[in-house]
Amino acid sequence: MNRVVRTSLRLLLAIACIVAAAPNAGAVQSSGSIQLIPSKQTAIAQEESFNVDVFFTNTSSHTPPQGLLSVPATVTGPITIDLGCVDCSCSQQNTAALMFVPGAQAGCNLKGAGVAGCAAGLPGEVLINLDPAGVNAPNATPVFLAQITLKNTLPELPVLGIRAGTSVCSVKACVTPPNQQCAFCSAEGCTFVAGVSPQQDLLRCKHSCFNQVNFTNGFDAYIFQGVLIEDDANFNPATESFRLELSRPGFPPLVSINVPGIPQTAVDTWQLNGPGNQNTAGIDLIKITRQTGVGCQNSFRVTVRFYGNLNSLQGNDDPTLRTLIQFDGGTPFVNEEPWQRLQSGNLRNDIEIVSAC
Numbered sequence: 001m002n003r004v005v006r007t008s009l010r011l012l013l014a015i016a017c018i019v020a021a022a023p024n025a026g027a028v029q030s031s032g033s034i035q036l037i038p039s040k041q042t043a044i045a046q047e048e049s050f051n052v053d054v055f056f057t058n059t060s061s062h063t064p065p066q067g068l069l070s071v072p073a074t075v076t077g078p079i080t081i082d083l084g085c086v087d088c089s090c091s092q093q094n095t096a097a098l099m100f101v102p103g104a105q106a107g108c109n110l111k112g113a114g115v116a117g118c119a120a121g122l123p124g125e126v127l128i129n130l131d132p133a134g135v136n137a138p139n140a141t142p143v144f145l146a147q148i149t150l151k152n153t154l155p156e157l158p159v160l161g162i163r164a165g166t167s168v169c170s171v172k173a174c175v176t177p178p179n180q181q182c183a184f185c186s187a188e189g190c191t192f193v194a195g196v197s198p199q200q201d202l203l204r205c206k207h208s209c210f211n212q213v214n215f216t217n218g219f220d221a222y223i224f225q226g227v228l229i230e231d232d233a234n235f236n237p238a239t240e241s242f243r244l245e246l247s248r249p250g251f252p253p254l255v256s257i258n259v260p261g262i263p264q265t266a267v268d269t270w271q272l273n274g275p276g277n278q279n280t281a282g283i284d285l286i287k288i289t290r291q292t293g294v295g296c297q298n299s300f301r302v303t304v305r306f307y308g309n310l311n312s313l314q315g316n317d318d319p320t321l322r323t324l325i326q327f328d329g330g331t332p333f334v335n336e337e338p339w340q341r342l343q344s345g346n347l348r349n350d351i352e353i354v355s356a357c
Contacts (some may be wrong), residue, residue, distance in 0.1 A: 034189030058137035060173035075131030085161030095124030157195025202335035206349035219307040227355035240328040296357035
């Protein structure tokens, strides 16, 4: 979708969508919206498919002195649907999160009158192509355009937007009798989808222990230090798979660690050591220690040191980063907060919620 054109012409369209006719004929305004109706909106599992029904609603009307009486409108295609929107404007997308699944009716799962078919466009984009004459909407009753099928590809689907729109002059409404004067405008609509939501908080150590991303001439260092509460009395890191991911929300992981278990090296301590030098990419340390204070038997301190290429995090901003830790595919422990950009360019984060242990 040409977002730059659509944004830059928004003010112009606000004027162009109202057209005056002869003094006795009144005037008309052109407007409309796209409705995106997911068959399932939350708790969408990995590899789960769901449908999205797409409607066009004509909100065009006469304008005073005739009153806001509905007038017919025609919408021409294509309707462009952007998937995996990280922000409201969809200027950032996770194009791999939601996959278009072509259906049996010319690529659509279902399609209405005047719809030629559905097809994948650019990465993260679905096109609903209309017949050359477009689709007529005689009044404000929603007109069914198509049903498309999407599939979630992520283990934990964050809240991501789906945004649909026409090109800038695709909605046409005319003064009656027809073709005396016509107004042209665009139509848009948005919704969201999300994955399974249950999760637990990652906590800060009782005494501050900063998470860090340090940039170097060699491999960059990622250091995580935090606390998690594990209520399972049989919790044993030696026999449970360990997973850690660091990512920008809605984007693929920058750091991804998966190990089948962490060896027990002492009472209440589990530790996995790497090569011990910053010239080798990968895991350098995973250490889990049970807290031993009164009432803290279910509290575990986790320390991770990882070396790799994290250049995509360099910049001048204070980025929001998402840390996820999961054992044996169970409920994930998640922290999502802004990280502070230091004068050196490195990043630091002190988890907001403080552990009592």
